Amino acid sequence: MSDFIRDDDGASNVSSNAHLHQLIEREIARNPARRNFLKSGASLGLIGIFGSALAACGGGSDAPAPGTIGFKAVTTSSGSSVVVPEGYTADILYRWGDPCVAGAPEFATDASQGWEAQEVQSGDNHDGINFFPINETSGLLAMNHEYINPEYFFAVTGSEDWYHPEVAANTKKMLAGHGVSVIEVRKGSDGKWSYVKNSSYNRRITGYTPITLSGPAAGHDLLKTAADSTGTEALGTLNNCGAGQTPWGTYITCEENFNGYFGTDDSTFVPSTLQNRYGLSAAGFAYGWHKGDPRFDLVANPNEPHRHGWTVEIDPYTPTSKPKKRTALGRFKHENAECVLSKNNRAVVYSGDDERNEYLYKFVSDGVYNPANKASGANLLDSGTLYVARFDAGTVTGDNQGTGVWLPLVWGQNGLTPENGFANQAEVLIKARQAADRVGATMMDRPEWVAANPTKAGEVFVACTNNNRRGSNDTPSSNKADGSTTAGSARPAVDEANPRAVNNWGHVIRWNEAGADAAATTFTWDIFVIAGNPALEGAKKGSTNITAANTFNSPDGIQVDPEGRLWIQTDGSFNNTGDYVGQGNNQMLVADINTKAITRFLVGPDGCEVTGVCWTPDGKTMFINIQHPGEVGSHPNRPTSFAPYSGMDAFIANNPTAFSKWPDGASAGRPRSATVVIRKNDGGVIGT
Numbered sequence: 303m304s305d306f307i308r309d310d311d312g313a314s315n316v317s318s319n320a321h322l323h324q325l326i327e328r329e330i331a332r333n334p335a336r337r338n339f340l341k342s343g344a345s346l347g348l349i350g351i352f353g354s355a356l357a358a359c360g361g362g363s364d365a366p367a368p369g370t371i372g373f374k375a376v377t378t379s380s381g382s383s384v385v386v387p388e389g390y391t392a393d394i395l396y397r398w399g400d401p402c403v404a405g406a407p408e409f410a411t412d413a414s415q416g417w418e419a420q421e422v423q424s425g426d427n428h429d430g431i432n433f434f435p436i437n438e439t440s441g442l443l444a445m446n447h448e449y450i451n452p453e454y455f456f457a458v459t460g461s462e463d464w465y466h467p468e469v470a471a472n473t474k475k476m477l478a479g480h481g482v483s484v485i486e487v488r489k490g491s492d493g494k495w496s497y498v499k500n501s502s503y504n505r506r507i508t509g510y511t512p513i514t515l516s517g518p519a520a521g522h523d524l525l526k527t528a529a530d531s532t533g534t535e536a537l538g539t540l541n542n543c544g545a546g547q548t549p550w551g552t553y554i555t556c557e558e559n560f561n562g563y564f565g566t567d568d569s570t571f572v573p574s575t576l577q578n579r580y581g582l583s584a585a586g587f588a589y590g591w592h593k594g595d596p597r598f599d600l601v602a603n604p605n606e607p608h609r610h611g612w613t614v615e616i617d618p619y620t621p622t623s624k625p626k627k628r629t630a631l632g633r634f635k636h637e638n639a640e641c642v643l644s645k646n647n648r649a650v651v652y653s654g655d656d657e658r659n660e661y662l663y664k665f666v667s668d669g670v671y672n673p674a675n676k677a678s679g680a681n682l683l684d685s686g687t688l689y690v691a692r693f694d695a696g697t698v699t700g701d702n703q704g705t706g707v708w709l710p711l712v713w714g715q716n717g718l719t720p721e722n723g724f725a726n727q728a729e730v731l732i733k734a735r736q737a738a739d740r741v742g743a744t745m746m747d748r749p750e751w752v753a754a755n756p757t758k759a760g761e762v763f764v765a766c767t768n769n770n771r772r773g774s775n776d777t778p779s780s781n782k783a784d785g786s787t788t789a790g791s792a793r794p795a796v797d798e799a800n801p802r803a804v805n806n807w808g809h810v811i812r813w814n815e816a817g818a819d820a821a822a823t824t825f826t827w828d829i830f831v832i833a834g835n836p837a838l839e840g841a842k843k844g845s846t847n848i849t850a851a852n853t854f855n856s857p858d859g860i861q862v863d864p865e866g867r868l869w870i871q872t873d874g875s876f877n878n879t880g881d882y883v884g885q886g887n888n889q890m891l892v893a894d895i896n897t898k899a900i901t902r903f904l905v906g907p908d909g910c911e912v913t914g915v916c917w918t919p920d921g922k923t924m925f926i927n928i929q930h931p932g933e934v935g936s937h938p939n940r941p942t943s944f945a946p947y948s949g950m951d952a953f954i955a956n957n958p959t960a961f962s963k964w965p966d967g968a969s970a971g972r973p974r975s976a977t978v979v980i981r982k983n984d985g986g987v988i989g990t
């Protein structure tokens with residue numbers, strides 16, 4: 303078969319819109335003696351007194367100043383391990399196939415197990431991850447399993463003809479490899495973290511777990527299927543990329559490239575305007591799931607794709623809770639969901655739509671969160687206003703700074719009317735991309751993660767990973783922002799916020815909401831960094847804070863830690879030649895937000911992406927995910943011959959340790975995505 307498409311493509315809050323847990327983290331960083339009080343299991347419910355706790359605790363600490371970056375940078379490399387700075391340790395925590403749900407079997411390293419095992423073991427391709435504290439030494443990790451690598455996912459022996467999605471059990475196993483894991487983790491007396499096998503918290507959500515459709519689009523005709531005549535219950539969550547965490551202690555997982563799973567063998571299929579706008583096609587991403595499960599056949603079940611492309615809220619503390627797809631946040635290829643509180647405690651969720659020339663969105667709840675009552679967050683994400691960003695040129699102050707507007711996607715306003723194809727608010731949300739087209743949002747260079755700064759209210763960052771379809775020097779696209787399929791059409795010109803015609807390295811934009819209020823409808827912005835390669839010429843070098851020592855491409859996962867450092871993870875080219883010469887494997891860097899200085903912290907193993915990052919409340923333990931180690935691509939260390947097989951996928955399917963044995967090494971049956979725990983050997987805060 304052809305190669306698969308890999309590209310994807312709180313507190314009382316009197317003065318801050320930070321996450322609650324981040325405020326707690328900051329307070330603990332300032333005053334470790336308050337840790338037990340602040341992080342007790344009841345702390346989320348004790349917020350009414352947390353404001354006074356903050357007021358009572360001034361600064362003062364013998365720790366390095368908050369935000370200090372003090373480690374020795376690591377150099378770029380191509381190799382088979384996770385490289386961290388001197389004085390740091392990286393431990394493997396939770397790998398694809400590790401037992402999750404109580405009673406699950408151990409992983410068979412030849413990948414011979416079926417869906418029955420996979421649905422209770424860790425999913426594949428770990429991505430977004432968040433930490434939910436229980437007490438000082440334990441908590442829950444919720445993490446995404448974005449997709450599966452078919453060439454590594456099945457036991458194959460001596461066959462060119464190795465991929466069989468038409469076998470229903472195979473497609474079901476692939477669905478079982480998707481979704482979310484919740485696992486309990488504990489710190490041992492030696493400081494090392496491990497996950498708790500058989501914990502009653504441990505849970506898998508897969509591509510076929512029942513999920514409530516809630517909010518304004520629930521029950522709309524476009525969400526009804528033969529299997530669900532009410533349009534209120536979807537099966538599963540797919541392509542869960544980045545994530546987010548609410549002040550009330552829930553996890554928000556994001557459905558990104560859901561379109562690629564759908565397809566059809568019906569030669570009469572012609573995609574509708576709506577299907578085109580969301581990149582649905584007969585071939586999909588070559589997974590062929592429609593052959594094994596009619597749910598994914600665009601002709602047999604034309605509304606099923608409308609039940610994906612949403613954010614899903616999960617209560618990790620309650621293993622029996624039913625996840626909810628929050629339709630008020632719109633349907634698009636959500637990258638992550640960064641949730642903060644506005645000045646008056648409305649829930650604000652930022653989310654990029656990661657595809658070339660797509661948009662940046664934010665949702666502002668109608669209701670207000672009461673930090674003294676965790677339950678007040680329960681349905682905040684079902685009612686509110688969805689906005690999309692327009693970045694305008696301007697001369698505020700400083701370098702390359704402009705202004706911007708959040709444009710409301712509200713039925714009946716700004717052309718979002720029946721004559722333009724929007725019968726009601728439900729349709730505005732289901733067709734959010736088209737609604738955003740109509741109101742004049744700014745096409746972005748693939749907006750990936752959004753990260754808010756917990757130490758400065760209203761300051762937010764977005765990673766624009768790369769874009770080869772802006773300007774005129776690029777290749778045709780089948781999913782233009784206007785829904786057209788004509789090669790070369792509707793390709794936007796460069797603009798101030800997306801300043802390079804050929805943006806092979808990506809950039810990070812920062813904005814500050816008016817009045818330092820996340821609910822504001824205007825903002826100012828600047829470009830934090832334009833990634834590039836100092837070995838090249840002109841605009842390819844990137845901005846002045848890119849040096850030979852920190853060169854990287856394709857920023858993707860970003861988060862600001864509790865002390866205000868901006869961490870940047872990459873998902874880009876690792877071929878180490880041409881535009882990417884000297885950049886090595888995918889990596890993680892950290893930026894000083896005040897000086898814009900960037901330092902490399904970690905390099906990942908061959909073929910991987912580094913994605914997803916979270917911290918324990920004290921900032922002394924970092925959890926990251928290494929996704930798809932062994933994705934060969936054009937890596938310089940890749941096998942030199944695929945013989946006797948005709949292509950790379952067949953070769954790897956039959957020789958799954960030929961390129962990577964990470965993380966299991968000599969005993970590996972195949973490479974496995976995994977969660978990695980990073981700690982400083984002296985017990986200090988990560989990054990210092």
Ligand code: FEO
Pocket residue numbers: 310311448543544558637656750858
């Ligand atoms: Fe799944 Fe846009 O990264």
Ligand code: CA
Pocket residue numbers: 543544637750751858859873913
């Ligand atoms: Ca990503």
Ligand code: CA
Pocket residue numbers: 310311750767858873
């Ligand atoms: Ca990416």
Ligand code: CA
Pocket residue numbers: 310448873911929
């Ligand atoms: Ca990825």
